[in-house]
Amino acid sequence: MATVQFGKETSGRGEFVRQKNRFTDRITAGGSSGHKAEPGRYRLVVSLACPWAHRALIVRGLLGLEDAISLAVVDPVRDERGWRFTLDENDRDPVLGIEYLSEAYLASDPEFDGRFTVPSIVDVESGQVVTNDYPRITLDLSTEWREFHKPGAPDLYPEHLRAEIDDVIEPIFRNVNNGVYRCGFAGSQEAYEEAYDALFAELDRLSARLENQRYLVGDRLTEADIRLFTTLVRFDAVYHGHFKCNRDKLTEMPVLWAYARDLYQTPGFGETVDFDHIKRHYYYTHEAINPTRIVPKGPVTDWTEPHGRG
């Protein structure tokens, strides 16, 4: 069992501190890491609520890896044992044969006492978690699984743009992807305000950058856009209210709102978004900040409105 509840991990100053990824093995084309990229060998476990898992889901779809890497979707509501496979028949993942994701974690490390997190990639044969290293998972799907990509799959991490992508995604992670959690789980006023200021300063910078270019890096969709999208798409539904990220709603930031709609309307994005799972997960599971577990009905947002970006 995890010893620390999610959202309760704070520094002395009340800043939210995210746990380190416990399983960081890589799945590589040649298998020199000990885990070779092979169709049918691995199962990607996601929650449709989770922004980190959402990245992997989008990338898997854009690259056409659905037949190579199977998918398990957990119930958006965790119980005290963590993520459950209650959306499946008999409450059990049909491929891994387990009821809780924690079983795969404990099969890999019986002493593990951290949080059992998604996304995770599980080796179907051994039933063990290979990786929950979410930043690496998507990059490896792009670079190590090439042999199994669909014809014409986009290169989401092209070599000549890597340095720029890396530069852009670092502050996006710190201030936006993890920044919203640093707002929501801050344990002091000071830590909350610092995170809030950094979040909106970064969103202002990104708005300025995206005013005259369709995508974050180069003139094409890359890993950077996927990483920003998964936070933006949750912004008004959960982060604005639940995490107190409320200087503006996404729909009040015109450039980012059009950019997010553009991505949402791109094949491979909108169909992966499940607002019901997103809202139920956050409002129901983070008991410390929403003890009534009431899930708000709104907002009502039209993601299909023309975006006007070209």
Ligand SMILES: N[C@@H](CCC(=O)N[C@@H](CS)C(=O)NCC(=O)O)C(=O)O
């Ligand atoms: N692996 C990372 C990021 C992934 C992550 O935070 N996933 C969340 C859902 S968005 C999760 O699985 N939480 C499970 C828990 O806290 O028990 C971490 O440990 O911080």
